[in-house]
Amino acid sequence: MEKWLDPKTIAIWIIIAAVMVSLLTVSIVKLVYINVKRQVESKLKESRLQLEYQKKLMETSVVVQERERARVAADLHDSLIGKLTILRLKNQIEYNFDETDRLLEESINEARRVSHDLSPPMLDDIELCDLIENMVEAWKKHLSILFHKDIRTATPHPGDVKLQVTRILQELIVNCNKHAEATAVFIGIRITDNCISMVVRDNGKGFDVEAMSQGLGMKNIELRVLYLKGVYKIKSGEKGTTSVFVFDLKNRNKS
Structure with missing residues (x-):
C-alpha cells in the first residue's frame, strides 16, 4: 500500500x-x-x-x-x-x-x-422677482445693478422660499459693497417649476472665501441655503466674485 x-x-x-x-x-x-x-x-x-x-x-x-x-x-x-x-x-x-x-x-x-x-409686505401675494426688484432698488444709490430674470413657470412660491432667497441676495450685496468694494453687480435668476437658480457677480477686489466662510454673513447665507435644501458655490478673485445658488424645489417639497 x-x-x-x-x-x-x-x-x-x-x-x-x-x-x-x-x-x-x-x-x-x-x-x-x-x-x-x-x-x-x-x-x-x-x-x-x-x-x-x-x-x-x-x-x-x-x-x-x-x-x-x-x-x-x-x-x-x-x-x-x-x-x-x-x-x-x-x-x-x-x-x-x-x-x-x-x-x-x-x-x-x-x-x-x-x-x-x-418682513416684506404682502409676502404671499408678491412674486419673487418683484420682491428682489424692490430690494435692489434701494441699493442702486450705491451700486450699478443689472438684474436679469428668466421666468419659465407661473407656479407661485411659498412665502418662506421667497423670503430666504431675498435675504441671501441681501447678504451677498452687502458683501459686494462692504468687503469687495464693488461698483457694479449682475444678478441673474432663472425660475422653473422645480428649480430656482441664481447667479450674483460683481467687479470688486474679491476676498478670501475660506476666511469669510467663518464670518456671520457667510454663515447666515449657509443657514438659509440649508433651510431651502439648496447648494451653492462662491468663487472670488482679483477680477471679482461669482456666487451660484441652486434650490431644488421639487426635492424640498417631498421632504
Whole structure:
C-alpha cells in the first residue's frame, strides 16, 4: 500500500486541512469584523462631526438673530427716534408746518423701511422677482445693478422660499459693497417649476472665501441655503466674485 494511502497519513492531512480551513475562516471573520468596525467608527465620527456642525450652525443662527435685532434697534434709535425727537423739539420752540410735514414724511419712510426689512409686505401675494426688484432698488444709490430674470413657470412660491432667497441676495450685496468694494453687480435668476437658480457677480477686489466662510454673513447665507435644501458655490478673485445658488424645489417639497 502506498504511503499516502496510509490511514495515519490521511488523518494527518485531514487535520492539516481542517486547521488551514479554521485559520482561513478565523482570518476572514476577523477581517470582516475589522472592516465593519472601521465602517461603524467612520459613521460615528461622521455623525459626531455632523452634530458639531449643526450645533455651530444653531449657535450662529442665534448670533445672527441677535445681530439683526441690534441692527433694527440701531435703525429705530438713530433714524426714526432721532427724527421724532427733532420734530418734538422744533415744535416746542416754534411750529413750522412745512418743516413738521417734511420730518413726518421722513419718519414714515424710515418706519416703512425698517418694517420692510423685518418682513416684506404682502409676502404671499408678491412674486419673487418683484420682491428682489424692490430690494435692489434701494441699493442702486450705491451700486450699478443689472438684474436679469428668466421666468419659465407661473407656479407661485411659498412665502418662506421667497423670503430666504431675498435675504441671501441681501447678504451677498452687502458683501459686494462692504468687503469687495464693488461698483457694479449682475444678478441673474432663472425660475422653473422645480428649480430656482441664481447667479450674483460683481467687479470688486474679491476676498478670501475660506476666511469669510467663518464670518456671520457667510454663515447666515449657509443657514438659509440649508433651510431651502439648496447648494451653492462662491468663487472670488482679483477680477471679482461669482456666487451660484441652486434650490431644488421639487426635492424640498417631498421632504
